Amino acid sequence: MINQDEGRQTLADEIKASSGINFNACLHCKTCANGCPFLEGMDYAPNAVIRLIQFGMEEEALKCSTIWVCVGCNTCSSCCPMAIDIPAVMDGLRHKALEKGVKIAEPDVLNFHTEVLNTVKKYGRTHKLEIMMRYKLKKMDFFSDMGVGLKMLKKRKLDLTPSKVQDKKAIEKIFKGK
Amino acid sequence: MKKFSKANENSRQSGRLTFSFFPGCSLKASGHENTMSLLKFCDSVNIELKELEDWNCCGSSSAHSVDQNVAKKLPMRNISLAPKGIPLLIACPSCLIRIKSMYLKIKKDKILKQEYENLWGLPFDEDLEIIPFFEIFNRIHLEDYIDHPKEKLKKLKVAPYYGCMLSMPPDLRFEKSYFGIMEQTLSKLGADIISFGYGARCCGTYLSVAKPQIAQKVVNEIVLKAMEAGAECLVTACSMCHLNLEIRCSLENPIPVLHFSELLSMALGAEDQKKWFPRHIVDPVPLLKKRGLLTQTFFASNTKL
Numbered sequence: 001m002i003n004q005d006e007g008r009q010t011l012a013d014e015i016k017a018s019s020g021i022n023f024n025a026c027l028h029c030k031t032c033a034n035g036c037p038f039l040e041g042m043d044y045a046p047n048a049v050i051r052l053i054q055f056g057m058e059e060e061a062l063k064c065s066t067i068w069v070c071v072g073c074n075t076c077s078s079c080c081p082m083a084i085d086i087p088a089v090m091d092g093l094r095h096k097a098l099e100k101g102v103k104i105a106e107p108d109v110l111n112f113h114t115e116v117l118n119t120v121k122k123y124g125r126t127h128k129l130e131i132m133m134r135y136k137l138k139k140m141d142f143f144s145d146m147g148v149g150l151k152m153l154k155k156r157k158l159d160l161t162p163s164k165v166q167d168k169k170a171i172e173k174i175f176k177g178k
Numbered sequence: 179m180k181k182f183s184k185a186n187e188n189s190r191q192s193g194r195l196t197f198s199f200f201p202g203c204s205l206k207a208s209g210h211e212n213t214m215s216l217l218k219f220c221d222s223v224n225i226e227l228k229e230l231e232d233w234n235c236c237g238s239s240s241a242h243s244v245d246q247n248v249a250k251k252l253p254m255r256n257i258s259l260a261p262k263g264i265p266l267l268i269a270c271p272s273c274l275i276r277i278k279s280m281y282l283k284i285k286k287d288k289i290l291k292q293e294y295e296n297l298w299g300l301p302f303d304e305d306l307e308i309i310p311f312f313e314i315f316n317r318i319h320l321e322d323y324i325d326h327p328k329e330k331l332k333k334l335k336v337a338p339y340y341g342c343m344l345s346m347p348p349d350l351r352f353e354k355s356y357f358g359i360m361e362q363t364l365s366k367l368g369a370d371i372i373s374f375g376y377g378a379r380c381c382g383t384y385l386s387v388a389k390p391q392i393a394q395k396v397v398n399e400i401v402l403k404a405m406e407a408g409a410e411c412l413v414t415a416c417s418m419c420h421l422n423l424e425i426r427c428s429l430e431n432p433i434p435v436l437h438f439s440e441l442l443s444m445a446l447g448a449e450d451q452k453k454w455f456p457r458h459i460v461d462p463v464p465l466l467k468k469r470g471l472l473t474q475t476f477f478a479s480n481t482k483l
């Protein structure tokens with residue numbers, strides 16, 4: 001267990017409260033880092049992010065790319081000897097980063113999540129084609145990756161019309177309030 | 179477990195299993211060939227799937243990433259729609275985690291249960307059984323529906339690919355594990371199982387859109403390792419994995435990727451492959467033809483592709 005002085009406690013406490021996870025139990029065995037398929041795309045290894053919170057290094061933790069590159073695949077958490085729900089810790093940090101309005105290390109990932117939720121809000125289900133179009137529009141980038149998009153259209157992997165939930169009121173209720 | 183003989187139609191009818199069925203957005207909107215073959219398979223093993231009425235997105239990877247409130251309520255609504263007394267089968271592995279995780283949370287937490295009941299005006303169903311597609315193999319005896327199962331897949335060399343679907347968050351770690359189920363089932367049906375080290379490596383999910391280079395590297399590695407191990411095809415049980423392995427692979431002449439449900443249905447004699455295979459980016463037809471796995475019917479109507 002890490003002894004933290006008063007001022008350093010805040011972020012750790014907040015993340016603990018929101019995720020319900022005691023990451024102070026982390027042994028830094030690095031099982032998570034060794035198994036993570038996306039380690040190369042991260043600036044801090046997953047256990048290093050936990051270390052940052054333990055040390056109260058809020059700014060580094062909220063601005064790091066790891067929290068956005070992590071896809072929550074649970075490869076790490078299913079092997080963690082201390083049963084720490086690492087993806088849930090990442091969730092907590094992402095929420096904090098958005099709340100505090102810090103600079104987001106991977107705006108493309110956030111852009112993607114926003115577009116997904118936009119279609120869910122509209123239809124109750126995701127609509128891939130619209131997500132891709134709006135994602136590209138926001139990025140002002142239509143030409144990279146065109147081949148893949150066309151291939152998907154040709155193979156009918158992108159439905160043109162969205163599949164929708166009938167009970168619109170229920171979806172409104174979900175997106176309203178806290 | 180009850181066994182049903184193929185010859186005895188009556189006992190088969192009476193042994194019909196019914197599940198309510200949550201397809202999820204991936205299957206519903208892009209993995210049509212997965213859905214079609216899955217429904218076909220269930221029908222041939224006497225399972226009735228009733229689509230959960232008016233189901234909604236489980237929140238996918240995005241809700242829990244950026245909006246806790248929505249991440250909580252989207253799965254809640256799906257739970258509230260599930261009819262009582264019938265197990266809820268969730269075809270998509272990540273929807274399963276979202277919905278089951280939320281279900282167990284509500285079960286343990288009185289305040290959350292109250293919130294659920296206030297929100298949907300329904301009592302929380304304490305006994306709802308939420309099961310993955312793989313659970314089917316614990317409930318039926320596959321061989322009862324096939325004559326000479328061992329001859330069906332003609333030693334096709336398949337590399338089973340699970341991606342992250344068997345990795346569970348800590349709150350689900352005491353749930354039943356399905357490691358080895360594709361190997362077991364496909365080898366019963368006469369396939370040659372190729373083991374390779376990347377069968378449980380995550381496919382990159384949405385990084386395929388937001389960070390394509392990262393996804394491409396991981397996907398290429400997975401496909402290449404399966405090829406090096408001698409596989410003729412990969413087989414997946416997740417629509418999202420299937421899509422990523424196909425669209426993000428930049429290797430020259432990659433092997434095709436089949437859905438588990440396609441191989442199952444084929445072994446059970448399905449003849450509508452012509453509706454599934456044109457939706458694959460890497461065409462599996464030459465391989466299956468070489469192995470003698472396509473029937474006359476397939477070629478007869480091939481022109482309609």
Ligand code: SF4
Binds near residue numbers: 031046086
């Ligand atoms: S696997 Fe668990 S205990 Fe080990 S370093 Fe990672 S979070 Fe810490």
Ligand code: SF4
Binds near residue numbers: 036038071073076086
């Ligand atoms: S959940 Fe995140 S940190 Fe853990 S292995 Fe997957 S991508 Fe890496």
